[in-house]
Amino acid sequence: MKEELDTRYDPKTFEQRIYAKWESEGYFTPDIDRDRPKFSIVIPPPNVTGRLHIGHALVNTLQDIVVRWKRMSGFNTLWLPGTDHAGIATQMLVDRDLARQGISRFDLGREKFVEKVWEWKEKYGGEIIEQLKRLGASADWTRSRFTLDEGLSRAVRYVFVKLYEDGLIYRDLAMVNWCPNCRTAISDVEVEFREREGKLWHIDYPVEGSDRRLTVATTRPETMLGDTALAVHPDDDRYRSLIGRYAILPIANRRIPIIADSILVDPEFGTGVVKVTPAHDKNDYEAGKRNDLPQLQVIDEAGRMTPEAGAEFAGLDRFDARKKVLEKLEEQGFLSSVKTYQNAVGVHGKCDTDVEPMISRQWFVKIDPLARPAIDVVRDGTIQIIPESWEATYFNWMENIHDWTISRQLWWGHRIPAFYCANGHMTVSMDDPAQCPQCGSTGMRQETDVLDTWFSSALWPFSTMGWPDNTPDYEIFYPTDVLITGFDILFFWVARMIMMGLRFTGRAPFHQVFLNGLVRDEHGDKMSKTKGNVIDPLDVIEEVGADALRFTLAIFASGRDIPLGKSRIQGYSAFVNKIWNASRFALMHLDVELKDAGAIDRDNLRSIERWILSRLNETTKAVNKSLSAFRFDEASNAIYQFFWHEFCDWYIEMVKPVLLGKHGDVGEQKKAKRVLLEVLDRSLRLLHPFMPFVTEEIWQKLGGVEASIMTAPYPIGEEVLEDSEAERMIAAVKSIITTVRNVRAERGFTPKDRFRLFISGSDGRESNFFNTYAYILTDLARLSEVVIDGQPPPGTHQDVIEGFHIAIEFPERVVTKEQLERTQREIEKSQKELASVEARLANEQFVKNAPAAVVQQAQARLSELRQRLEKLQQNQ
């Protein structure tokens, strides 16, 4: 064997060394091989400005688990990584950087500014990649892509031009969501609704030529300056007579018509009168179009009032204008009441600024023709969404989808490939036109808008593989197999990839989508800086290593939200420590390397070896099955239970006498060592996707054929390893040992006190078995002697365990009150169960209808309970 493991588990001493080795050996890079089955997955590209947070840690851990599992399972595996240019986020960041130097991006101009952003990207953009490496991500960094790369930009342009030529991209004047802070249009999904305690103001509008006043309610009084009508319901008797007349807009003193609109107005709601501001409200915009109303823009792109709002308001911020409008209304007696009001305000998710509905000329994707096929592939199972409940959400959104606003008034991004000539002709093309194809004039100016970042992300699964060219990567690895990402970007990203993938490659970009939950704190609260409950994965890696972090994330990852606390991670780092120490113990006794160990002689193994191999095999099957279903929690839990509570707690303890030379001969020891090596090897391989570093560090000492555990095969279930008889008998041994320990403690004895144990097998083979393993019982239950099939003397403590009669002989009869009560409770419990089993068996319906196995089981339980009760009562 190679050198032994350090006494202490210290991940800092090897994690980075191991990662560097993997990377330099090229283990993350798949072959260009058309014959081997492939497995491919693309990373949800983190923002290039990003710093690894716990959400990244989760989604990338889960991907890495799947990727390492598939790679070890023999698939030619590609995990394609990269970063996203993140238009708004990055532009904001560099903007802030410049502001610190007292420069505005407008001082620099577009070209210089974009240069600055690239400089920034080159300097800091690799940070998150390095952090992903600390996590152990086995992505193929040689294929790393960036959404603004030349190749991806070409794909973006190709898609834009094609969609335009197909009539699926158009430019139009429309009401869009506008962020006055970022000064750009944003799409519907970028608007987040925040519940807010607001106010509802009631404003009186005098009716022209009458004393009558119409009261309207509004949450945004400043928009009244842009009112161009009042609307009532045509069937509302209260106001029918006023339709067609005019109202006087307070403050502005403008005449506005009173119109009827059955769609806009709900007569049951509020006063039944609605102010109509076509330029600053989505519903009013529609109503304005229906009723041919003028659109009066009173708020500009920076959120300030325009001259149209009146000289005294022009230039005021919209919120200052609100105050001033209210003051004036109050002064002039038009404000009739104010109520507090709970409502949801649309804000821009990126900067939390209230979104301003604004009429502007933007580019849109006509979404219906793209959405329909994308609905079909999920409906017919071509794409499976996991957990399945998300499918309803997907359909709900896709079936009510609106055209996608794709233009952004930013500088950082893919500039829209539309060109305008002096005569107003527009050209959209793959190559920059030197002159106008329509009138031949030169001096073409390119559209200044850039595309929504998600437009390029939508192409990610194929643009990263060289599409639209038919490259070997595209040919071999597209479509990908699985997408693992957060549910929060189902609409932003997943749905759009499906739409674009189907449209442009004719195939679904992946077959399964696993949506992971949100990482929350240990009480289920959202992590936030203000609450101070944020866990920084890089801190955790520093403190306890990447393996403990990964394992903790995995064991909670069932698809729902993950409650994560530092103490939990601590808890699972104890498991890593356990693995380290158990391996250390094994290595002290192992003397043959894996590659020289030869096959296990299965026909000549003892029951305990057959038992541990059978348990390991069961675990192996469970892990593979759970991983196939993305049940990372089940998979990691199965290994945890096996390794700690079967392998460490029982098997190692059971073979110690043999390993230490206290029991058995050299041949027996040799076989035990062979199995110990086998179990350790398979366990490490089974664990590797979850804990890549520590498993590699230990596995290197085992002297395997492969240079790395990464390239060793993943264990799969093998029927020959199953052994139900060994499992039954070892389960009995464990149970008997536990009972002895239990009774010893109950009677107030210490582990130093040793007793005689009597066991009766029901046949010769069983008796033989107990004879063979008496030394284990003696050792683990701390007995003085084990008597098989002997007659226990009177006064012994008797019980029936797994069908075997046992009796423990105590040196004196110590009966405490506590112990008597406990025995009594035990008896009552058994009596209760006995009564219930008896009742069940007495029920003809049960015996007739229940499966035979269930009836049989009940009968067996009945006789065991009867025997056990008899024995227990004797103990009193």
Add this chain to the structure above:
RNA sequence: GCGGGCUUAGCUCAGUGGUAGAGCAUCUCCCUUACAAGGAGGAGGUCGGCGGUUCGACCCCGUCAGCCCGCACCA
């Protein structure tokens, strides 16, 4: 309003039509030569309420309640 989810031990969560499990916390004992980041043992639950289906329901169905998340609306 539409859709989805949750309610199981003190906490956080698994769970199967055959009478309930884990981790952490807690209590008792033990520094046994891999590991005190450990070992052994214990206590702790009428599985949110009420109905129904079934021989049998924590599980399936209905209903009520509470909580959470999307989407839509919000004059």
